[in-house]
Amino acid sequence: MRILVVGGGCGGTILANNLARRLANEIRSRKVRITMLSASDKHMYQPGLLYVAFGQMMPDELYRDQLSLLEPTIEFHVDPVEQFHLDQNRVTTKSGRTHEYDVMVIATGSRIVPEEVPGLVEGSETFYSEAAAVKMFKRLREFEGGRVAIVVGVPHKCPIAPVEVTFSLHDYFKTRGIRDKVHIKYHYPIGRIHTIENVAKWAKPEFDRIGIEYETLFNVKEVDVENQVVKSEEGTETEYDLLISIPPHRGMPVIERDQMGDGGWIPTDRYKLTMEGHDNVYVLGDTTNLPVSKTGSAAHFEAEVVAENISSIIKIGTPVRDYDGKVYCFIEAGHDRATYAMFNYENPPDLKAPNKSMHWFKMSYNKMYWTSVRGLL
Amino acid sequence: MTAQTESPQTAKTVDPGELAHELEQLSELATLVLSARDALSDDIVSRVAQALSEGITLLDRLTRNEGLMRLLQVLDTPESQHLLHGLSTALAKMSRDIAISPPAKGGLVGVAKLAMEPGTQEGLRSLSLLGKYWSDSMRELHRTGGN
């Protein structure tokens, strides 16, 4: 049985390690082989980028060697897939090699596409890549006051990021003693200030209390860089001195190129996590078209289900459980306090009052992540 | 109502002094927790979490390493512990002897001279026996795939 894992991010790594643990005997007796193909030999802890943008983490803290995170029985190649041949159960890679599989898991993730909004690349700061986060921090340090606007592209990774970055901006300018010289305005694509109703209910009075203006139903259409104005699809506009953006995202180009899903998102069964029309292909994390948050935690819980099912299919010939839509999100609420939202297909998120202990749990998780991707926590 | 249940009328009244003492102890405990909370920083929490997290990873590796577990079993016997002690003592003595003896001149005569010594002969015999048993174990490893 040849298991091919395409993508070495959070979901792919947890899945491969979890499988290697479950199938240790089968791998040793050479009945099963796990191969991982990734675009990089490094693994990045992406939630750390927000801390880099505020000078609270250094970029080198975000990386580990991918090989050091994998079970030694997993065959790892830095050789991304260039073409999927789903009808022939094989892929071809950048180096020209062919990998055949019996079961494949696609976990190629998503990428930012700020270029799809005219002016967004030149006109805004963001924290969705290492270089951008460092640049954003330098810009924040130089900022002495004025109008800060936060705009949000759709779809985007980490749905809580717009609220978190807004609280962090408030804290940052307050600590520097220039909060009274900064006017912060938050813009959100739908009719309330966050898509999770309970988060919106909690954040709105918080925004009012700390003096953050907000505009809803604002989908960023273009940025007039010269005149420093950001315009919405809905016909409104906001002037700014510093524009912070959560850029829109897409799936990987290879998915669109091979016509496996519009926007690079693969149509996926919401319970079985198999690719529509292909029972031996599973899809994880950001890569799916599921109406589930694009976060590491969704990828994590999905990876556990897929690993358990692939393993049980090998051992007893049938999958054992469904994905219930579980997502767990930390929410940094500013002022060294945090809370969390947990939900699934059945149960809406309930929100507890933010506190310091949850903030420390998040701080701890920033380090525990490496234990988590190894398939331990 | 069972015999063990006390009615409110017969319940022992709480001594105010005792209550005050208990409250004081509770407040002491709360102060301790709060002071620990205030003393901690993001950095400390991160470092402790990292140490614990890496510790768990290490523990996981150690406990799942069958070779190491078997080695620990072998090392549990007094004989193995004695041998290990003997080996480390021998290594320490050897390194000291090498440090104080003049550099070897080389050549067949030197080898012949060394070979005449009973210690060398004993050593060679031990090494050849070690080689014999080790190669048996290696053959076994490749025959069974380590199972």
Place this chain on the structure above:
Amino acid sequence: MSDFKTIDARDTFCPGPLMELISYMKTAQVGDTLELLSTDNGTASDVPEWIDKVGHEMISSEKIDDVWHLKVRKLK
């Protein structure tokens, strides 16, 4: 040629039905029809409000067996 696509946003709390519709609207072509399925009652008012504000066309909105079916057409 215009396309018809169904977006299954039933039982979802984040990113939520309207956010799903906005995502799909971006990759759709002008003239395409999108049908949004939602179990969230708020959707019935949120979607027409957005469609109206941004300038697309609301085709129909009906509730069948506790599921809202909202059809919209992309106009720009």
